[in-house]
Amino acid sequence: MSLINSVPEMVITTKLDEVLNWTRKSSVWYMLFGLACCAIELMQTGGPRADLERFGAAPRATPRQSDMMIIAGTLTLKMALRTKVLYDQMPDPKYVISMGSCSNCGGLFQLAYSVCDGVDKVIPVDVYVPGCPPRPEALTEGLLKLQEKMMQERWLVKGSAAQAAA
Amino acid sequence: MSPTEIHQRLQDQHTDAITSFEAAPLDPFVLVKPDSIVEVCRFLHDDPDLAFDCLTNMSGVDFLKEDYIQVVLHLYSYTHRHAIVIKADVSREEPSMPSVEAIWKAANWLEREIYDLLGVVFTGHPDLRRLLMPEDWIGHPLRKDFVEPEEYHGISTRRESLLK
Amino acid sequence: MSLAGYEFEVQRDDGLATEEMTLNMGPQHPSTHGVLRFVVKADGEIMRTALPDIGYLHRSIEKISEKVGYHGFMPYTDRVDYVSAMQCNQGWAMVCERAAGIEVPRRGEFCRVIACELGRIASHLLSVGTMVMDIGGMTPFTHAIREREKVNNLLEDLCGARLTFNYMRIGGVAWDLPPGYTEQVTAFLDQFEPLIDEYNDLISYNKIYVERLANVAAVSKEEAINYNLVGPNLRGCGFQYDVRRDEPYSIYPELDFEVPVGTGEVGTLGDCFDRYMVRIKELKESCKIVRQCLEMIPDGPVLARVAKKLKPPVGDAHVRVEASRGDMGWYVVSDGSEFPYRTKIRTGSFSAMSIVDKLSRGLMIADLIALIASLDVVAPEVDR
Amino acid sequence: MASSIGQYLKHAKDAAATIFEGMSVTMSHFVRKPYTIQYPDRTAVRVQDTLPLRYRGILEVDLEICTGCLACERACPIDCIVIDAPKDKVTRAMLLSRFDIDIAKCMYCGLCSEVCPTGSIHHTTEFEGADYSLESMIRRFVKDPVLAYKAKKGEETDPLIAPILDRGMEFLAEWAEPVDMKKYKKDQEEAAS
């Protein structure tokens, strides 16, 4: 990116940014990573009712090819360490949707001894989706929110690339 | 066979092993000395009139005030369609009792779970490791005096409510 | 190999020595149905062992019950087995009712059974769907999910949630059937029953599918009982036992339904295909039960008045419920206070998981997937 | 596997026949309509409007009819509702100064709305609440402290409050009415005899 970064800050880079963001947002491949109850709704979101693939979001089995990780369900302490590893395996730019109360903040399992209260303790989260579990449309809305966020990113404009990567 | 009859039959064979029998509760149970649990269970499993071929449930209950851990076995016979509850009390300080894994394979994981969550050591168990909690977890969470650790591998287990 | 942590082994040795390959299947793996991990020792494609490592979804539900009270624990039971939460609701309600001696209105029992059987349809649909997905067919999975969505819609009309119902209360159910529900459910059943046949045409007897499942991981009846396999897994071995029929509870004795068993129609008795087929047949039986219930349902109240702070007498109670994954044991110890002293849930998946190690020896890696899918393991039910 | 030629051919025939059948099923789906609900923009009706009244979506509070009884706060097993309702020392009236619900934490179980005497706190059919931070997901219903509602004897007469109370009662009516089983049985027996 260093070469492109030397391009002066111009309208054209902003436009180009928009095109790049557009490709990114139109092809959000999410990792097949279900943890608990929300995983069923995640499956159903990929199913005929909500059909996340309309927005170009296809499931991938491996973190290496995914752009987005949907933390669907309760994150236990035992699993939290693995989740971190999986997140690290994803190539940049990567996004995280925290789906449901449990991964937002522990939800109803805050009382538990073995649950990591909130996935944001382990990895950064971009969008939180409420619900226990969120219905497929709610997750779709979460994806749309994430797309909005993606469109606002500036990769080519000086300095912000490093900022966004951080 | 009714629980009373089952107890009678058990009493005839293993008098020393049985501490008491309660017929009044919802699920009548036989309280057994932990050391002789294997012979009692072996008899219950092998005797053709009893034929308890299935261990449906096995749980541990930590009685903090009374200072013992109770291991509860729910037995069921598919052959005769009758059930009985076997209980055994072990001390809280050094909880230990023989394993019934050799009789019912189902006990393998159930015992591991009780070991994991309550710390009861089942002697003679082929593979007594933690089942649910991570290997490096400290303490047995289902004990009544278990204190939740502050953090695990750098992940804090507390979370302040945003409402407070 | 250690089961504790995430290891990264770099295998770069010289020479041509052969060695067993240790594969970590999971915790994130597309076909482990949630977070399970198998430590597979394989010689090429053949497995020596597949040790399950569970607990990645251990959410300490049993401990939480000691903190939230009898009524407050009801939402948590949904999460024990989220795929068929209704039966978990029923299990908890029944064990509390038994411990505290509460009677449920008759209409309430009917509502429960209708909800449970719809839940069973939803659960089995997911089970057979994911099974095909694990074998590699994507379309049958989506078709199953599509029908499941319709059941979810029905349950949503009934109790306002798609997955975590929290429908039942100690003493009955929280919502009566909505107006026009009978017609709605009948319309669904009418269009669903032919689709089971379509599903069979599409995939069940497909040659590739049958070849993948037949003769794989057969369980004998004795072995199944010794390992305490329950529900469809037990019936898949040809042993006709159903808690609903043999230890009847609720209104099941009044209903007329079959208990399908495995027949070994394409291979050995008790193989993966038999377990799969039992579920397909149970779908039809559940439809039958729902139809009967809708016909027989009486008028009246659905919920008995129960103390806000329920305090069952000192003692313990154990009930068994036929959940979608089989006989589910609920055990509650009461110390006379408003909080349960100890709750223990013995689930079907737990014992099903414990047999995986034994069954997996000598199978191929692809068969392990079929085996797990055919046992219909749901991770939170194993870990709770 | 194929021990004889007959069996060998049978395998091939089975494979061809079942694949043929399966392909015909999938082919038939080309002419069936897709089932997808094209949320959010390509639907005739908002998805929210098609959900049943019982649907347990995001919680909402009608402060006009909140009695400040704190039943919901107590019923919640996970403390995701916080209500501050101090009693005004002078007027002896209850003043609602805070009514916060953390929708990120809520488990949408309905235990709170079940115990509400007026249907003030209820689940809506709304499910859209995704946001970029957890702080913004807290719903703060009290802007300025308001007086708690006091149930009147008889009909509600205030034209502002009456429709809201009616709506609340509609929500309440969805819930099953608990009966005293002993009394109910006695009544039944009497009716039978």
Next chain:
Amino acid sequence: MQSFIDGLIASGVFGGLPAEAIYPAMMFLFASIVVFGFVLPLVTITIWLERRVWSRIQSRVGPNRVGPQGVLQGLADGVKNILKEDVVPDAADRPLFVFAPYLLVWGFLATFVVIPFSSALVIADLNVGILYIVAIVALSAVGVLMAGWASNNKWSLLGGIRSAAQVVSYEIPAGLALLPVVLLTGTLSTQGIIQAQGWAPWDWFLFHSPFTFIAAFAFYISALAETNRTPFDIPEAESELVAGFATEYSGFRFALFFLAEWGSLYVTGAIMAVLFLGGWQIPTGWTNNTVVLNIAQLTVFFLKAYFWVFLAMWIRATLPRIRVDQMMSLCWKYLVPLGFVNLVGTAVWMVIWPEGNTFVPYLMVVGTLALLVIFFRRVLYHLRRAKPELYFNPAI
């Protein structure tokens, strides 16, 4: 192609440039056009089509937001993948890891050299065309194995090994299934094979005799296996091996895998069209304009190839995955013997009817039509049984 350039030179477009300079330059230009102007759009459209076909069968809508009806989906996927971070795992064998995807892409792109899109549009009409394809496709096996090995991931390794076993095994039935056609035409040149057929179905080799009919499907099955398509997608079996040989690949390199997979799918269809469906053959005599003729031929060829591509998509949406040992037994116990039977049968056929039987092709066409009728009757039956349809939400 050569005649095309010759024609251009003759028309004097290049002025006085020497022919030795024109040939390589034109070849290079043409190859670039083929890759960037033809293969890339082709692959993106194929991916989009596959996803739509698949969605349709699954009662879904499929990608429809990116561009009109989602046609730009493949483009977005591709550009996004190129922009992703380039990850090479620490434990990977770096040179091999980096090189493997190129090998795979090379393997399928090189086959475009001999595929005749029309009577004039062929890069090189090699006299060993078919042999060349069989040889060059094997490169992809090396690529996959290399990718699997270099990733130093056990899933990848298993995937690579499976793929190697699969491709090596299925080369044999594929080769055997080609032979009847070669036997019939006596040439290995792709243009030669097409010219030996006619535009009408009964002139196609598919319906030449029962043996070629079976050979066509044997070849198709083998080709599916060689391109790792369902039901033979065991090297990348998602539910078993995570993503098989591609597990550790991300970004641009993964996009190359993607490209190769769908590209080779088209190649499969094209070879099927060449060998058994009469390639670009259209009724002659209705036009003398070379350009119009070539475009018509191109269209016909394209449609024929896409029929097989569509069939592969449809099969993928229908069938589950075969197990690795069953895949082997299918190859060695069923397809290889069948291949020999076809070969010998065709030879005998040629001895009996050296000019081809005049009656059998018509019979075969009619038989196929009858089969189609039965098929669509089943489809109707399924449609009727599924009624009445119940939607989630009648209002929507």
